[in-house]
Amino acid sequence: xxxxxxxxxxxxxxxxxxxxxxxxxxxxxxxxxxxxxxxxxxxxxxxxxxxxxxxxxxxxxxxxxx
Numbered sequence: 001x002x003x004x005x006x007x008x009x010x011x012x013x014x015x016x017x018x019x020x021x022x023x024x025x026x027x028x029x030x031x032x033x034x035x036x037x038x039x040x041x042x043x044x045x046x047x048x049x050x051x052x053x054x055x056x057x058x059x060x061x062x063x064x065x066x
Contacts, residue, residue: 003033003044010037024052 006025021037032052035044047055 001031001033001046006033008035008040 003025005027007027008023008025010021010023023035023037023040025033028049030049032047032049033044034047034052036042
């Protein structure tokens with residue numbers, strides 16, 4: 001998968017120091033590439049869009065319930 005033109009973004013809840021953050025790229029229809037913000041040229045995990053959406057929803061539910 002060619003990610004050379006991917007536009008990466010961080011969560012709004014990420015701190016400005018670049019700590020424990022991931023970045024995602026929204027420019028792909030069926031998949032969501034994810035990388036460690038501290039290692040932008042490192043490995044990238046690629047998730048199916050539906051799986052990533054389910055993960056984010058579950059994470060948000062746990063965060064809101066805390």
